[in-house]
Amino acid sequence: MQTNLQTLITACKLSGDVILETVPPSPTPPYTTLEALYYPVIAALAASDNIPEMDIYARFGSAWNSTFMNGSTTLHPNDQGYWVLGAGPTRSYST
Secondary structure (H helix, E strand, O other), rough: HHHHHHHHHHHHHHOOOEEOOOOOOOOOOOOHHHHHHHHHHHHHHHHHHOOOOEEEHHOOOOOOOOOEOOOOOOOOEEEHHHHHHHHOOOEOOOO
């Protein structure tokens, strides 16, 4: 997983800027288990590649949170969720 993500980051940096972001927490398995595998990898790559990371998972409370998510689909943020997203990257790295 980390190698594949690094390949994508390297390719994207050739043509522009890169921001990594996590996804909003899901409410059900298997996604709740699978998503957690990506978060430390994304944080490590953001730090090692000196690029910003937007940790949506942490901003939404590290668990599915109906306060921020559209109840009818459970997959997309609601208006309040988009306000949280609009705050920008949680970590910024500069060269």
